[in-house]
């Protein structure tokens with residue numbers, strides 16, 4: 079095989095797994111690894127500076143291969159990709175937006191991962207309310223726990239490792255921290271998907287391990303509840319109002335106040351489609367998310383572009399590792415049979431989890447109209463509803479034109495999905511509007527200053 | 534001696550590898566900015582560079598993500614009011 083050049087965009091589990099396979103292939107390849115984080119590892123392998131990389135197998139510094147040349151571009155975001163006569167020109171910018179640069183390659187593996195899904199509630203913009211991922215990162219990477227009475231509220235398995243990290247780090251710091259986990263769904267939904275779990279016994283052990291840990295460390299657990307409101311007094315969070323919900327997340331009760339000074343929230347993850355949409359890759363709906371369409375070798379609809387990890391469907395780090403390996407093995411024309419069996423098992427598990435923790439529209443019913451939905455442009459739930467009812471907005475895109483929701487610095491990463499669901503809820507014709515290829519369009523993939531562009 | 538940067542004129546000490554947001558939160562402070570329209574206090578939200586809720590002014594440059602950028606000795610960090618443009 080002649081020498082080739084590959085860009086890996088996203089150095090998380092998927093990207094690093096691909097890198098490992100390329101390195102092991104003993105082929106002459108130039109690999110450009112690009113990630114906006116200052117360190118490689120993605121969302122899963124966040125670790126403290128100076129600590130050993132958590133997964134030694136995939137630690138790029140342990141590669142012995144001298145055949146491939148790896149060029150690292152960390153603290154570097156891709157904001158545009160041009161397809162010029164069969165090769166790609168990737169435009170990057172430094173995290174501060176000051177410096178820009180380009181990288182040229184023949185092939186791309188895109189592995190940009192996911193964004194955390196959050197649902198709005200009253201006062202969720204107050205300092206001290208953050209995503210569970212933010213709290214996880216503060217505690218794990220920086221040994222910072224900015225609260226003593228912590229509520230982790232939402233839905234899905236992610237609350238478990240976060241609660242565990244908080245307990246471990248706070249005991250290391252000698253701080254006395256109470257943790258309460260509030261889960262929207264019932265724990266009994268797990269029995270419904272027993273088949274997916276039988277094929278993945280290690281996952282069951284993992285879940286049981288977490289439950290034991292929580293019991294031993296006094297983590298309180300409440301289920302079938304969501305946080306409707308955070309109580310703020312003179313700028314400080316003093317508690318949360320938790321209400322009992324049905325499995326569709328609707329509620330007709332008033333709820334109870336719980337003490338809290340820090341609230342972390344998470345309703346699973348949403349694939350980050352920014353670069354996929356810039357490249358014009360074909361997308362589809364999968365477990366309610368817009369994902370990149372790939373074939374059995376992780377090839378996308380565009381020749382020379384492979385996709386792996388969360389952007390092809392939320393499935394966790396193990397599935398991301400399998401997909402990254404399969405993409406890379408396809409590029410070096412090697413067999414990936416054993417990886418494909420793993421991928422099958424892991425996909426089944428991911429589908430099981432999506433069924434256990436669905437997010438139905440019931441949360442919208444009881445939402446106060448004055449609640450901010452788009453945090454950047456400060457657009458309220460009421461304004462979004464009005465745009466659907468009175469101005470004819472029929473998608474997150476049209477609602478954006480009427481209300482500016484999604485037009486701010488984050489480009490809709492945080493609110494777009496919720497805007498779409500509120501519009502669907504108001505119009506009750508979700509079938510017409512949920513087109514994955516239309517909903518996830520963003521003009522550029524990041525922030526660049528004009529000064530940075532002219533460099 | 535501990536390394537420090539300034540946040541609205543106060544010295545914030547940090548450890549190597551800290552982001553600006555991590556160091557500020559460790560010091561017990563919460564708010565990083567105030568919004569353009571409603572003047573609401575905000576702090577970090579996503580923690581990983583995606584939401585832009587943590588934007589501050591660093592050495593005179595506005596809209597810099599405190600959760601992403603590393604703390605460095607002697608930099609001047611300011612709470613961002615609105616869009617951070619000087620009136």
Ligand SMILES: Cc1cc2nc3c(=O)[nH]c(=O)nc-3n(C[C@H](O)[C@H](O)[C@H](O)COP(=O)(O)OP(=O)(O)OC[C@H]3O[C@@H](n4cnc5c(N)ncnc54)[C@H](O)[C@@H]3O)c2cc1C
Nearest residue numbers: 088090091092113114120121122156190191211387388395
């Ligand atoms: C905040 C957060 C915390 C999480 N924590 C956990 C956890 O503790 N345990 C767990 O099991 N799962 C966790 N997950 C789920 C996680 O998505 C998967 O487990 C796993 O990390 C997926 O691997 P990946 O390679 O697909 O993506 P990721 O690990 O997300 O890696 C994608 C990488 O792409 C980079 N990137 C994205 N866009 C660009 C761009 N335009 N330019 C340059 N680089 C870019 C990102 O910086 C990131 O490093 C978390 C997810 C999030 C969002």
Ligand code: FES
Nearest residue numbers: 578580584585600
């Ligand atoms: S907290 Fe979201 S970008 Fe910094």
